[in-house]
Amino acid sequence: MNKELEHKFVTELENNQNIVHKVCTLYTTNREAHNDLFQEITIQLWKAYPKFRGDSKFSTWMYRVSLNTAITLYRKSKKSIKTQDFDSVIFKIKTDEYDATEEQQLHLMYKAVRQLGDIEKALVFLYLEDKDYSEISETLGISEVNARVKMNRIKNKLRTILNP
Amino acid sequence: MDELELLKKDWQKKEEHHPKLSYNDIYGMIKKKSSSTVKWIFYISIIEFVFWAVLNLISYNKESLELEKTWHIYEITTALTIINYLVLIYFIYKFYTNYKLISLTESSKKLMKTILNVKRTVTQYVWFNIGIFVAYLVVSLYGNLNYGVSSEKISEAASRAGNETLFWVMLIGIVIVAITIALIFIWLFYRLLYGILLKRLRKNYNELKKLEV
Numbered sequence: 606m607n608k609e610l611e612h613k614f615v616t617e618l619e620n621n622q623n624i625v626h627k628v629c630t631l632y633t634t635n636r637e638a639h640n641d642l643f644q645e646i647t648i649q650l651w652k653a654y655p656k657f658r659g660d661s662k663f664s665t666w667m668y669r670v671s672l673n674t675a676i677t678l679y680r681k682s683k684k685s686i687k688t689q690d691f692d693s694v695i696f697k698i699k700t701d702e703y704d705a706t707e708e709q710q711l712h713l714m715y716k717a718v719r720q721l722g723d724i725e726k727a728l729v730f731l732y733l734e735d736k737d738y739s740e741i742s743e744t745l746g747i748s749e750v751n752a753r754v755k756m757n758r759i760k761n762k763l764r765t766i767l768n769p
Numbered sequence: 770m771d772e773l774e775l776l777k778k779d780w781q782k783k784e785e786h787h788p789k790l791s792y793n794d795i796y797g798m799i800k801k802k803s804s805s806t807v808k809w810i811f812y813i814s815i816i817e818f819v820f821w822a823v824l825n826l827i828s829y830n831k832e833s834l835e836l837e838k839t840w841h842i843y844e845i846t847t848a849l850t851i852i853n854y855l856v857l858i859y860f861i862y863k864f865y866t867n868y869k870l871i872s873l874t875e876s877s878k879k880l881m882k883t884i885l886n887v888k889r890t891v892t893q894y895v896w897f898n899i900g901i902f903v904a905y906l907v908v909s910l911y912g913n914l915n916y917g918v919s920s921e922k923i924s925e926a927a928s929r930a931g932n933e934t935l936f937w938v939m940l941i942g943i944v945i946v947a948i949t950i951a952l953i954f955i956w957l958f959y960r961l962l963y964g965i966l967l968k969r970l971r972k973n974y975n976e977l978k979k980l981e982v
Contacts, residue, residue, distance in 0.1 A: 619790070627780075627787070644801060648801060648805075656872070673877055673880050678807055678970075680806055722973075723973050745876060
């Protein structure tokens with residue numbers, strides 16, 4: 606791999622690192638595991654980069670590789686001891702921006718999303734990222750209709766978790 | 770669902786809360802080694818290919834050749850060896866092409882299927898080898914019982930036992946039980962190995978597959 610390619614890749618990833626952080630946030634529960642998954646996704650992105658032709662946006666391509674790493678390749682490391690509630694670090698909500706009930710509601714929502722399965726999380730992630738159903742269906746490899754059906758089921762599931 | 774919309778708004782606003790990695794942090798990361806499932810499957814597969822190939826090589830020497838000739842099983846074991854190598858080449862080729870197909874830019878479902886196919890190729894290879902191994906064992910046992918040094922002693926023991934048929938049935942029975950136990954252990958070992966490695970992937974793949982039914 607030449608230096609120029611390395612430089613180009615690292616720069617692009619540096620600018621788009623938020624996508625990877627968001628995936629890590631959904632799929633891990635503490636900082637150590639978060640960094641671990643970030644590391645693995647970075648390696649996979651780098652490995653796949655020579656084949657990235659630029660016919661799609663760098664960020665679109667990143668969604669795919671990052672999610673695929675999280676739900677197929679990644680093995681949760683044993684060492685990830687739950688040291689702190691990650692919500693309090695990552696999902697810190699500025700109190701002056703929100704009223705207390707909204708904040709509470711958000712906290713519960715994040716907690717509920719955490720309880721979903723890997724595939725469900727992937728759908729929620731793409732939904733939160735404002736992807737349309739055709740992109741969701743292409744990313745996961747299911748039909749558009751089934752993506753919609755699944756998303757509705759997830760919404761119901763979240764509702765049940767929130768109001769038991 | 771109002772809450773999800775609320776979450777969406779918050780989610781997109783959240784960028785600034787994530788830790789920001791520097792250029793050098795990321796640069797350091799691309800130099801590290803992956804610890805992904807696929808990597809493990811790759812290593813395990815290489816070990817398996819080498820293991821069985823080596824086992825074939827070391828079990829085949831001049832002495833065993835002579836022994837096979839005196840046991841009158843030379844032709845059949847030679848045939849087994851040739852088949853073995855042809856199939857080995859076929860499996861290596863298939864493993865290589867399947868492995869090359871793994872692409873993280875594919876859809877999740879297709880990616881998972883490709884990974885499971887790679888794993889299946891290796892498992893098939895292992896079972897094929899075990900099959901050849903058992904065939905070889907049976908042939909050797911047959912040769913040994915009929916032409917081996919202790920074959921007469923065994924026949925004598927059989928006639929002394931009174932009921933010759935029962936003796937042979939029991940002998941065959943013991944061999945079958947021993948082989949079965951060995952196979953169960955190997956099977957359990959594989960279940961455990963790939964079970965640990967692929968548990969998550971398989972679960973997710975089944976969930977995606979279930980959606981399409």
